[in-house]
Amino acid sequence: MRLLNIAIVGGGPGGLMTAYLLQQQLTAPMHVTLFEASERLGGKLQTKSFVKASAHYEAGAAELYDYSMIDEDPLKELVGELGLFAIPMGGSSVILDNRVLTNLDDIQEHFGTEVLEALTDFDRQAKASMSPREFYAIGHSDPSFSSASAGRFDTALQNIREPTAQRYIENLIHSDLATEPKHTSISYGLQNYLMNDPTYTKLYSIAGGNQRLSHELASRIDATVLLQHTVTAIGSSGRERVQVTSSAHGHTRVDDFDFVVIALPMNHLTALHFHPPRLAHAMRQHHACYNHPAHYLRVTILFDRPFWRSVLTDHFLMLDRFGGCCLYDESAREPESTAAVLGWLISGQAALEMSKLDNDALIEQALGSLPDSLSCGRHSFIEGSVHRWVDAVNALPGGMPPRGLDERHQPEPVDHPNLFIVGDYLFDSTLNGVLDSATHVTGWMAALGASDSFDKSPETLAH
Amino acid sequence: MNLKVPDGFPSGSKLEQISFRPDHGLQILVVPITEEPVSQLLAQACDWVAAVGVGNDANKPQTLSLYGAQIVWNSLRATIIAPPEKTAPILLALTDFFLYDAALSEIETEIDDAWPHIKADAAFAFEFSERAVPKRHELSKRFENTVSMRARLARLAPHVHWLSTHPATITSQLNERLRERTRMVSRFEFLSSQLDVLEDVYGMCGQRVSDFMLARQQIILEWAIVFLLAAELLLVVTDLMASVGT
Numbered sequence: 173m174r175l176l177n178i179a180i181v182g183g184g185p186g187g188l189m190t191a192y193l194l195q196q197q198l199t200a201p202m203h204v205t206l207f208e209a210s211e212r213l214g215g216k217l218q219t220k221s222f223v224k225a226s227a228h229y230e231a232g233a234a235e236l237y238d239y240s241m242i243d244e245d246p247l248k249e250l251v252g253e254l255g256l257f258a259i260p261m262g263g264s265s266v267i268l269d270n271r272v273l274t275n276l277d278d279i280q281e282h283f284g285t286e287v288l289e290a291l292t293d294f295d296r297q298a299k300a301s302m303s304p305r306e307f308y309a310i311g312h313s314d315p316s317f318s319s320a321s322a323g324r325f326d327t328a329l330q331n332i333r334e335p336t337a338q339r340y341i342e343n344l345i346h347s348d349l350a351t352e353p354k355h356t357s358i359s360y361g362l363q364n365y366l367m368n369d370p371t372y373t374k375l376y377s378i379a380g381g382n383q384r385l386s387h388e389l390a391s392r393i394d395a396t397v398l399l400q401h402t403v404t405a406i407g408s409s410g411r412e413r414v415q416v417t418s419s420a421h422g423h424t425r426v427d428d429f430d431f432v433v434i435a436l437p438m439n440h441l442t443a444l445h446f447h448p449p450r451l452a453h454a455m456r457q458h459h460a461c462y463n464h465p466a467h468y469l470r471v472t473i474l475f476d477r478p479f480w481r482s483v484l485t486d487h488f489l490m491l492d493r494f495g496g497c498c499l500y501d502e503s504a505r506e507p508e509s510t511a512a513v514l515g516w517l518i519s520g521q522a523a524l525e526m527s528k529l530d531n532d533a534l535i536e537q538a539l540g541s542l543p544d545s546l547s548c549g550r551h552s553f554i555e556g557s558v559h560r561w562v563d564a565v566n567a568l569p570g571g572m573p574p575r576g577l578d579e580r581h582q583p584e585p586v587d588h589p590n591l592f593i594v595g596d597y598l599f600d601s602t603l604n605g606v607l608d609s610a611t612h613v614t615g616w617m618a619a620l621g622a623s624d625s626f627d628k629s630p631e632t633l634a635h
Numbered sequence: 636m637n638l639k640v641p642d643g644f645p646s647g648s649k650l651e652q653i654s655f656r657p658d659h660g661l662q663i664l665v666v667p668i669t670e671e672p673v674s675q676l677l678a679q680a681c682d683w684v685a686a687v688g689v690g691n692d693a694n695k696p697q698t699l700s701l702y703g704a705q706i707v708w709n710s711l712r713a714t715i716i717a718p719p720e721k722t723a724p725i726l727l728a729l730t731d732f733f734l735y736d737a738a739l740s741e742i743e744t745e746i747d748d749a750w751p752h753i754k755a756d757a758a759f760a761f762e763f764s765e766r767a768v769p770k771r772h773e774l775s776k777r778f779e780n781t782v783s784m785r786a787r788l789a790r791l792a793p794h795v796h797w798l799s800t801h802p803a804t805i806t807s808q809l810n811e812r813l814r815e816r817t818r819m820v821s822r823f824e825f826l827s828s829q830l831d832v833l834e835d836v837y838g839m840c841g842q843r844v845s846d847f848m849l850a851r852q853q854i855i856l857e858w859a860i861v862f863l864l865a866a867e868l869l870l871v872v873t874d875l876m877a878s879v880g881t
Binding site: 264265272274275276277278281287291292295368369370371481482485 | 799802803806
C-alpha cells in the first residue's frame with residue numbers, strides 16, 4: 173500500500189485538528205508535514221499569564237460552545253477524549269447608561285414596560301425565525317435549501333420600536349459579532365442573539381486554559397512539525413501532486429505532496445502565491461467570498477483585588493462602551509483562583525481603530541470604561557496586557573453568497589482536487605466550526621485515500 | 636404569617652413563616668437595603684440562620700450572592716438581603732425552591748430510613764417461608780412506601796429538570812442558581828437509582844409472598860379434600876361393616 177504524503181499549512185486549531193482526525197480516519201499509511209510560520213502551535217488558542225503574578229487569562233479564543241443538549245457535539249466529545257475538563261461559563265448582565273441590567277425585572281425597573289415589551293417582542297421573533305435544531309444545523313445545510321435571510325442585520329434592528337431596546341441588543345451581541353450590524357447578515361446577527369439563550373447553546377472554557385486543547389492535540393499527532401516555516405507558494409507539480417514552497421531562516425524548500433490542507437486564517441491567504449493561474453483565480457474567488465473581515469482587541473488587566481464581584485458575579489457581562497464590549501472575569505474561569513483579572517473584548521470598528529493605539533493608551537481607555545460603580549478599580553491596577561486580532565475573524569462566516577460544503581473546502585476541484593481548505597470562517601468563526609470543517613475535509617481525504625486511484629500509483633513509497 | 640424580627644436588623648425587615656407540611660416550615664427574614672456595604676448584615680444573617688439546627692452539618696448556613704442580593708439559608712431558616720424592589724421576586728423564588736427542596740429532602744430521609752431494612756428483606760425476595768408469614772404486612776407496607784416515594788419523585792421531575800428561561804427574570808435566575816448549588820438534579824438521579832433498588836427488592840418480595848400465600852392456601856385446601864375423602868371413606872367402610880353384620 174502506498175504511503176500518502178500530506179501537508180498541512182498552519183499550526184492553529186484547524187491544522188492540529190486536521191492532523192489528529194487524519195490519524196484517526198485514514199486507513200492508508202500516511203506521513204503528515206505541518207508547516208507553522210510562528211514559533212508556537214495553537215494559533216488563536218492562547219492562554220497567557222502576567223509577569224507580576226501567575227494569573228492566567230485567555231488572550232485569544234475566549235470560549236467554546238456546547239450544543240450537547242440539542243444533538244451530537246463533536247468539540248465537547250473531543251475535549252473529553254483528550255482528557256480535558258469543561259468549565260461552564262455564563263453571564264446575562266448588560267451595563268447600559270451605568271445601570272446594571274441582569275434580567276427582565278431590571279429592564280422594566282430602569283427603562284419601563286415599553287422597552288421590556290420591545291425586547292420580548294424581538295426575542296419572540298428571533299426564536300420564531302430559528303429553532304434550536306435549526307440553529308444547530310445552520311452551518312451544515314445546503315445553502316440552496318437555507319431559509320436564512322440574506323438581508324443585513326441593521327435592518328432587523330431598526331424594526332425594534334424602542335431605541336433603548338435596540339441599543340440593549342446591539343450591546344448584548346456586538347462582541348460576538350465582531351463587526352457592525354450593517355456588515356453582517358440578519359441570520360448571523362440572530363444566531364449571535366440566540367446564543368445567549370441556554371436552550372440554543374451554552375458556553376464553557378477548558379480547565380487550565382483553552383490553550384490546553386492545542387497542547388493535547390499537538391502531543392497526540394504523529395507529524396513532522398516545521399515551526400517558523402512560512403509557506404510562500406502553493407501550486408501543482410504535475411502527476412496529481414501539489415507543491416508547497418516554504419522558507420525558514422532565509423532558506424527555501426520545495427516539497428511535493430499527495431494532499432495539501434490549507435488551515436490558515438482567512439486574512440493570511442492573500443500572503444500566499446498560488447499557481448498555475450487557474451488555481452490562483454479559484455483562490456481569489458474563494459477569498460472574495462469570505463473576505464468580510466472582523467476584528468478583536470483584547471485588553472486584560474491584573475488587579476490587586478476582585479473589586480467588581482459585588483456587580484459581576486457571572487463569568488462576563490456586556491458594557492456599553494466601545495460600541496458594546498464584553499468584560500470577562502478571567503479569574504472566574506478557575507473556581508479556586510485567588511487572582512483578580514478582568515478582560516475587555518473590544519470588537520468591530522472600535523477594535524480596528526483602537527488597535528493603532530499603544531498599549532498604555534489602550535489600558536487607560538479600558539480602565540476609563542468601567543461603570544461608575546466600579547471606577548474605584550483604577551486604584552487596584554497592577555499590570556495590563558494587550559492582544560490585537562485585526563482581520564482575524566469573519567463578519568459573514570459561511571461566505572456571501574453561501575457556498576455548499578464541498579465548494580467551501582475544495583476551491584479548485586478540476587485540476588487541484590488534492591488541495592483542501594479548513595477554516596472557522598467556513599462555518600461560524602468558532603472553534604466548533606473549525607472542527608466541523610476539519611471533520612469534513614478529513615472524511616473526504618480518508619475516502620480518497622482508500623480509493624484505488626491512490627493505491628495503484630507507481631510512486632510506492634512504503635517503508 | 637409575620638413574626639417578630641430578630642434584634643439588630645434594620646427597620647423595614649420582615650420575618651415570615653412558611654409551612655410546607657405540618658411538621659416542616661421555614662422562616663424567611665427579608666432585609667431590604669438601600670446602601671452598601673452589607674458585610675455586617677451578612678454576618679448577622681449567618682449567625683441568625685446558624686442558630687437553628689446546631690450540630691447538624693447539613694444545616695450549616697450557605698450563602699449566595701446574586702446581582703446585589705445576598706441570600707443565606709439552611710433547611711430551616713433563610714435571609715434575603717436585597718434592594719427593596721428585588722425582595723418580592725427573590726422571596727417568590729426562594730419559596731418556590733424550598734417547596735421542592737423540602738419535598739426532595741423528605742424522600743431522601745425516607746429512603747435513608749428504609750435502607751437499613753433492605754439487607755434483611757432482600758432474603759425474602761429469594762425465599763419466603765412459613766416463619767416469615769407474620770412479616771408480610773411489614774413488607775407490604777414497605778412496598779407501598781416505595782411506590783409512594785416513586786410517585787412523589789415523579790411529580791417533582793418537571794421542577795427539578797426545569798429548563799432555564801430566556802430572557803431571564805430574577806426569579807428564574809435565582810431558582811436556577813439555588814438548584815445548581817443544592818445539586819438538585821444529581822440528588823434527583825441518586826434518589827431515582829436508590830428507588831430502583833427498593834422497587835426491585837420489594838417487588839420481588841411481593842411476588843414471593845403472593846406465591847407463598849397462594850401455595851399455602853392450596854395446601855390447606857388439598858388437606859381439607861384429603862380429610863373429607865378420608866371421612867367419606869371411613870363412613871363407607873363403617874356402613875359396609877354394618878351391612879355385613881346384618
